[in-house]
Amino acid sequence: MGRQVGDFPLEKLRDYRPALGNKPHDFDAFWTEQKNKLKNERSKVETDLREYPVPSIEVLDIVFSSWDDSPLNGILVKPKYMTECPVIVCFPGYTGSCGLPVDYLKWVSLGFAVYSFDVRGQGSSPDYGKYQNGSRIPGWMLLGIYDPENYYFTNVYRDILMQIKWIRSEDSPITPTKMGVMGSSQGGGLAT
Incomplete structure (x- = not known):
């Protein structure tokens, strides 16, 4: 007998897929339209090699101008001299930033490259979005x-779509052999 978690045994939880009852009827059409709008957009990206004290690591500072020209700050941390390897895209938690190179050394030491970008309006990145209908509650979520x-989060997901497109392009400083995503809190939501 397996360990009991919540109402279901662990074996049943592995296969559990809850119903998605709150999905708007036009959700798929909306996101198909958003992706189509971005298809021909090209990102303007500036990279700057950072001096870093670990000789086997290369760190690039990135300014990624997204679909609306919001400049999103980020980093690429990768094994030095590698041009192809698995890539992890790391999304920060709410109000967080892309982090420091040291945050990703464990992954790089295993042969992965890590991209991490500030989310628009968070970390050190501005947000050029225009929001007509906000809320009286402060914060980005509303x-x-x-x-x-x-x-706001439509804009954030547009940014992510553009970033993934760029990471997979020939303009990216590293060619991904595989890609994965990770994050916690807000970052976990963005990674899904």
Whole structure:
């Protein structure tokens, strides 16, 4: 008998898939449209090699100008001299930043490269989005919530789509052999 977690035994939890009853009827159409709008967009990206005291590691500071020209700050931490390897995209928690190179040394020592970008309006990145319908409660989560086209997290997911497109492009400083995502809190939500 397996360990009991919640109401189901562990064996049943592994296969459990809850129903998604709150998904709007036009959700898939909305995101298909958003992806189509971004198809021909090209990101402007500046990279700057940082001096770093660990000789086997290369660190690049990145300024990623997204679809609306919001400059999102980020880093790439990778094994030095590698041009191809598995890549992890790390998303920060709410109000967090892309972090420091030392945060990713364990992954790089295993042969992975790690990209991490500040989320617009968080960390050291500004947000050029215009939000007509906000909320009286301060914070990013409710900015423009009544207008899906101009909602804060719609903009954040557009940024992510553009970043992934760039990471997979020939313009990226590293060629991913495989890709994975990780994050906690807000970052865990963005990683899904």
